[in-house]
Amino acid sequence: MIRFTNVTKSYGRGTTALMDVSLFIAKGEFVFFSGASGAGKSTLLRHVYMDERPTAGEVRVGGYRSIEVSRRDVAKLRRKLGIVFQDFRLLEDRTAEANIAFALEVIGTPRSKIRDRVARALHQVGLSTKGTSMPGELSGGERQRVAIARAIVNDPFVLVADEPTGNLDDRASRGVFELLAEINARGTAVLMATHDLELIRRADFRTIELADGRVIHDSAGDGESLPLVENS
Amino acid sequence: MSATRELFIGLRRAPLLSLLSVVTIAFALFAVGLFGLVALNIQRALAQVEERVEVRAFLLDGATDDERVAAMAAVSAYPEVAQVDYLSPDQALEKARQELGEFSDVFESGFLPASLEIRLKPGFRDPNTVALVVTRIRAIPAVEDVRYGRDWLEKLYDLRNVAAAAGLVLGLTFAAVAVIIIGASIRMTVLARAPEIAIMRLVGATDGYIRRPFLLDGLVKGLLGGTLALVLTWFAHLAITRYVIPTAFFDSRTALLGLLAGALLGLMASSVSVGRHLRRI
Numbered sequence: 349m350i351r352f353t354n355v356t357k358s359y360g361r362g363t364t365a366l367m368d369v370s371l372f373i374a375k376g377e378f379v380f381f382s383g384a385s386g387a388g389k390s391t392l393l394r395h396v397y398m399d400e401r402p403t404a405g406e407v408r409v410g411g412y413r414s415i416e417v418s419r420r421d422v423a424k425l426r427r428k429l430g431i432v433f434q435d436f437r438l439l440e441d442r443t444a445e446a447n448i449a450f451a452l453e454v455i456g457t458p459r460s461k462i463r464d465r466v467a468r469a470l471h472q473v474g475l476s477t478k479g480t481s482m483p484g485e486l487s488g489g490e491r492q493r494v495a496i497a498r499a500i501v502n503d504p505f506v507l508v509a510d511e512p513t514g515n516l517d518d519r520a521s522r523g524v525f526e527l528l529a530e531i532n533a534r535g536t537a538v539l540m541a542t543h544d545l546e547l548i549r550r551a552d553f554r555t556i557e558l559a560d561g562r563v564i565h566d567s568a569g570d571g572e573s574l575p576l577v578e579n580s
Numbered sequence: 581m582s583a584t585r586e587l588f589i590g591l592r593r594a595p596l597l598s599l600l601s602v603v604t605i606a607f608a609l610f611a612v613g614l615f616g617l618v619a620l621n622i623q624r625a626l627a628q629v630e631e632r633v634e635v636r637a638f639l640l641d642g643a644t645d646d647e648r649v650a651a652m653a654a655v656s657a658y659p660e661v662a663q664v665d666y667l668s669p670d671q672a673l674e675k676a677r678q679e680l681g682e683f684s685d686v687f688e689s690g691f692l693p694a695s696l697e698i699r700l701k702p703g704f705r706d707p708n709t710v711a712l713v714v715t716r717i718r719a720i721p722a723v724e725d726v727r728y729g730r731d732w733l734e735k736l737y738d739l740r741n742v743a744a745a746a747g748l749v750l751g752l753t754f755a756a757v758a759v760i761i762i763g764a765s766i767r768m769t770v771l772a773r774a775p776e777i778a779i780m781r782l783v784g785a786t787d788g789y790i791r792r793p794f795l796l797d798g799l800v801k802g803l804l805g806g807t808l809a810l811v812l813t814w815f816a817h818l819a820i821t822r823y824v825i826p827t828a829f830f831d832s833r834t835a836l837l838g839l840l841a842g843a844l845l846g847l848m849a850s851s852v853s854v855g856r857h858l859r860r861i
Binding site: 427 | 593775776778779780781782783784785786787789790
């Protein structure tokens with residue numbers, strides 16, 4: 349479903365963010381990406397939603413290949429993905445409902461369907477009663493839940509979460525993680541970058557560790573190493 | 581979500597910014613409008629002077645009526661000629677007296693010869709064409725001499741050429757400044773909505789979808805700014821006419837073209853601004 353083949357990403361002035369990364373993520377998997385700041389986690393995730401293209405190698409997500417996608421294809425791909433950030437990225441001048449509805453409106457979803465789908469997404473993240481609240485009236489955890497609701501309202505096959513708990517306290521972090529795990533249990537693959545080693549240890553999901561742009565460890569939740577590239 | 585709805589949402593969220601954009605565009609176009617007004621009136625003044633370009637063919641003293649009629653017919657047949665009038669010696673004297681006012685008594689009867697007053701059609705009043713027409717008139721047997729104020733005509737055309745060149749350079753400069761100001765003003769709108777654009781891209785909106793409300797925004801602001809500029813130019817025209825010198829205003833077709841140009845500038849500025857922004861994100 350997601351395949352990185354010998355992906356290298358270099359920027360000018362000799363900076364290399366990813367170095368010869370190869371990995372495969374199957375449908376419905378939950379994968380943690382761990383590593384120190386600057387290890388390449390966010391860069392790797394940006395390749396998944398094709399905000400970045402490899403300098404060398406290839407990324408395949410669903411039926412889309414990084415070497416041939418157009419900007420229009422990237423837009424189509426993102427309609428099938430959900431993306432969540434540490435800083436929430438909500439529109440501060442719209443209610444929670446409007447923020448979620450926005451994701452459906454801009455891809456041309458009929459207005460008759462938007463209301464129900466927004467209500468369902470809010471229910472899924474446990475914020476049914478907060479739909480009319482402005483982001484400024486919500487706690488950090490609640491804001492992240494709204495961002496997650498916006499990410500899942502379109503029933504994505506992958507949810508990309510870049511440090512979603514980075515700005516939250518322990519309790520809110522746990523709540524957000526549990527929500528992501530529930531979403532995963534319903535069949536959506538979740539790719540989550542995090543610094544939180546305690547969370548990784550408790551969760552028992554596959555973890556891919558990066559350092560200096562390289563994959564230095566890839567393990568299944570039970571501790572067994574997984575092949576970096578699927579043998580298929 | 582239609583582009584129109586997004587446009588109104590944008591206007592409602594940032595009314596001051598929208599107003600500022602419209603006023604900025606209006607003043608940029610007002611400068612162009614004022615320049616246009618000056619150019620139009622200089623052009624008209626020159627055209628009025630140009631209308632006075634007249635060729636006078638003096639007839640031989642002993643020219644018969646038949647020769648006069650033949651000369652008039654020949655000159656009238658020239659494609660450059662609009663009108664030919666015969667002036668008898670008495671009529672010439674009367675006209676000279678009228679033109680000289682208080683010095684009218686210096687002339688006596690019979691002093692001036694009979695002549696043909698020839699007016700040329702617009703487009704044939706430049707020095708070269710007039711000189712060619714004069715050469716042909718000189719070849720007519722009944723014509724003794726031809727005068728047309730050559731030096732004056734050449735100076736007029738020099739002035740016209742200088743005015744046209746200065747007008748072109750100034751006009752292009754004003755238009756370029758207007759384009760830059762309008763571009764900067766629309767860019768502010770794009771930057772103010774950068775978070776929305778980023779989220780639109782993130783959730784899969786196409787570039788075309790993101791661009792549409794901004795194009796409409798630029799079009800509407802250009803049109804509103806153009807209308808305001810036209811109103812300001814109209815008031816400037818009224819004030820100049822009242823306090824300085826009577827001036828002409830643009831005809832309705834030119835005014836409409838100005839409005840459309842404003843709308844088009846807004847549209848283009850938006851297209852460039854949002855296009856540049858989208859390429860960066």
